[in-house]
Amino acid sequence: MSFGRTSLGSGASGGRSTGGGGQRPMSDINVTPLVDVMLVLLVIFIITAPLMASSIRLDLPRTEGGKTGDVPKSVSVAVDAKGQVFVNDQPVTDDQLSERLAGAAAASRETEVQLRADQTVPYGRIVVLMGIANKAGLGRIGFVTEAPPTPSAR
Template identity: 35%
Template sequence: MSADVKSGNEPYDDINITPMLDLAYVLLVTFIILTTASVQGVKVNSPRTLAANQLAKPQTRAVTITKEGAVYLDAYPVTLEELSQRLSAMKAANPSLPVVLKADARTQYQKVTEVLEVAKKLDITELGLVTQREAQ
């Protein structure tokens, strides 16, 4: 047997890690896509309307009411007292504080009026109601 020919039992000098890196990159991209897609705030089923929706400004605060009646301020759960305190602090920093109210179509109307009363007490005049466009 010549010295140029190696037998099949010789140990490898290096390991090819390219397939392992390909798998790691695919898993990383999948994780990034799934993580960013799931962070979208509180989901509610908004009522439908033919009126055009106005785009929210970056300083706009969102108050969300779920069908169970839970109230959220910018995706954080709050009580009505906490909502009043936080909006009051935001109103002090920005006197023309725009607020949008996004309520589920099946929520109790009483809860919506309670949130509207909080906005009225704080003299928040830029208040919008979020709806969905009606399919035509």
């Protein structure tokens, strides 16, 4: 038995035949297209994530009509130009408003707050009143406006 050295091939690469040019085949993965696709997906998710997080609560109409005698309960809240709040035409403070709205919510959670405000009232004041109504348990708020004047027929 002889243990000798055997030649597995020619060349300096230990027996690997590389063809006529002597270049090794490229075995690296090109990740540039992968990075491009991932960046596009990242941008899409960054843009769409805030849109998915917003939740606008809509009370859409139903297909069946309501009964003629079925009038929804409502509480009228008005704010004059000075910021004074009135509930059913009686002046109240914010604490009294909270108590009255909590009482209305205890009677029925479907009670709607009909909010009428002078156009000079700051938006922040309206947001505070909406927060009071929401904290009292009333989530249905309607904004009452006037119809624009119609041109007279001549």
